[in-house]
Amino acid sequence: MSTYSGHVTPGGVPDVHELARLVVMKASVGGSWDNNVYVLRDRFSGDELLVDAAAEPARVLALCGEGPLRYVVTTHRHPDHWGALAEVAAATGAVTVAHAADAPAIPVPTTLVAGDGDRLAFGSVTVELIHLAGHTPGGLAVLYDDPTGPPHLWTGDSLFPGGLGRTRSADDFASLLDDVERKLFDRLPDETWVYPGHGDDTTLGAERPQLAEWRDRGW
Template identity: 35%
Template structure:
């Protein structure tokens, strides 16, 4: 299923593709739907988290030039189709190096490029800035897109709270700090495009930070 988000700046747009598959970690496997985000115009695009179905991702991009594939983190539901997607789209894969421990559980080769906090990726006249937001995983990274009033948070922040931290290489105090210092500092009208489920806004989530801390997840 593919749906175009309504937030646009000129010809630049955000599109969402929902793909379905499994997520495996720590000996468990779950069925899961993932959001694949495409940012660009009619000529070029950046793909964020091409999950599960590489051909569906390639079909959604169409004949546009893919500038880069950005991975918010290294959990297998987000990366297992990433290498095939990169080959179909002829685009470099970018991942934060602190998530290599997760990447290496799936692939023998390295990602094409490392993401560092503050890196800027340009597409169709707009810029996405990498924000290192660890906690869900050590290298979890969000991508801020001020021109369209958006941020892509992967599994760091969802509608209703932080991503899960009850698995290997995750930490609840760390994700809370990432959300408080990096994400909730964004303008309240910023639309949060998540790795799974519905979008939300910084303003809708910000008042609930203490509730999340009190419940511990």
């Protein structure tokens, strides 16, 4: 029986979420930045996708193991989410993925410039990329619609327990909340597991009752 909690600490032991087809490994890197990195591994082929090569390339590469690592998805342009990207990409030959609106601001070449609804396959696992604009113009979430259970969603800094990611203007906040409501909450069930870019996990069901409060408070 899985004992996954989703709680990890900087430099601490990774946590492992065992699904029927996918194994999710979560670790915190970057010291006080406490960035989450996630390795998604097809348990049968070993093929992997990494969400955010944030920092500490040696630790990230150790988490990936023998792989092969097929893709590195950078959820957005902020430097604390791609600090290890150059080293990880060079060591593994993985395809680097970012949204078209953020890719030019990431100083590691983007191999695959992504758009809303694009899909990535590694082994027999397929994930969908969802564009969420507001925290940055080109924020991405990664959705695994598990055929054997609830969906799993990696949200970068767009959605956390208790609220959205930081935005710099009322327009950016409205854009992000509109995208999160329409593309995530309106589409996916309450049981959807949410893995954010920092801190502990949550579910859409735990956050859904707060949507009106978030809109009222404007952050």
